[in-house]
Amino acid sequence: MEALKRPLMISGGAAQMIRPILTLKKKRVLIDVDTQKDFFLADGKACVRNHRRVLANIRRVMAWSRRDQVRVISTVQRHVPSGHDGGACLSGTPGVCKVPYTLRNRRCTFDSGDTTDLSRDLLQKNDQIILCKRTIDPFDEPRAERILTEVKASEFVVIGGSTETSVLYTVLGLLTRGKSVTVLVDAVGSCEKSAADVALRKMKAKGARLIESKSLFGNSKLRQVNACQCDRCRGKLRKATLSA
Numbered sequence: 001m002e003a004l005k006r007p008l009m010i011s012g013g014a015a016q017m018i019r020p021i022l023t024l025k026k027k028r029v030l031i032d033v034d035t036q037k038d039f040f041l042a043d044g045k046a047c048v049r050n051h052r053r054v055l056a057n058i059r060r061v062m063a064w065s066r067r068d069q070v071r072v073i074s075t076v077q078r079h080v081p082s083g084h085d086g087g088a089c090l091s092g093t094p095g096v097c098k099v100p101y102t103l104r105n106r107r108c109t110f111d112s113g114d115t116t117d118l119s120r121d122l123l124q125k126n127d128q129i130i131l132c133k134r135t136i137d138p139f140d141e142p143r144a145e146r147i148l149t150e151v152k153a154s155e156f157v158v159i160g161g162s163t164e165t166s167v168l169y170t171v172l173g174l175l176t177r178g179k180s181v182t183v184l185v186d187a188v189g190s191c192e193k194s195a196a197d198v199a200l201r202k203m204k205a206k207g208a209r210l211i212e213s214k215s216l217f218g219n220s221k222l223r224q225v226n227a228c229q230c231d232r233c234r235g236k237l238r239k240a241t242l243s244a
């Protein structure tokens with residue numbers, strides 16, 4: 001009985017007593033999957049195909065999230081140097097960082113780890129929550145699993161990459177938990193086209209809505225993408241070809 005008189009502590013053990021309020025009723029939440037330099041910039045260790053087009057659309061979606069005050073939940077892969085074959089997104093390298101315009105000003109980052117404690121007003125105080133993960137499936141990471149499971153929103157809008165790995169697992173995990181999921185097909189990047197097509201078909205079969213980003217916010221004039229220094233992204237490819 002004495003335990004009951006003690007002030008409640010927000011820790012893993014108290015998680016069931018205090019349910020955090022992460023409710024965005026009648027609102028969309030943007031799920032931004034692994035938009036890190038290693039996956040989306042030309043000199044990254046595992047850059048997606050068509051990164052220029054995908055990045056342009058991701059940038060438009062982020063602009064939309066700022067304008068319409070859509071909350072963002074981002075996942076990032078962070079691996080320890082010896083534990084990952086591909087070598088992408090290793091802790092302490094530039095490639096692990098998010099593409100700059102995928103960051104909102106009011107944000108908090110949660111390291112990967114086994115504790116699941118959360119504050120009640122996480123999405124009131126922040127526009128973006130960044131969840132580090134050691135796996136491609138965010139639902140294998142206890143804290144990410146808890147946040148993604150408990151957030152209530154009318155629609156989960158998904159962007160990022162890669163389609164056939166992290167995006168697939170994120171979308172299927174959300175659908176399993178009864179969420180309404182929309183994948184912006186022109187704002188997800190993939191490394192292998194055929195695997196990505198299969199992944200998109202799986203998501204659709206399980207109930208995800210597949211739409212183009214412009215059906216969210218109409219056409220955008222934003223064409224130039226400056227976050228990547230490759231010639232294609234700086235619009236110099238044609239010029240370079242002509243002068244060669």
Ligand SMILES: [Zn+2]
Pocket residue numbers: 041042051052228229230231232233234
């Ligand atoms: Zn580029």
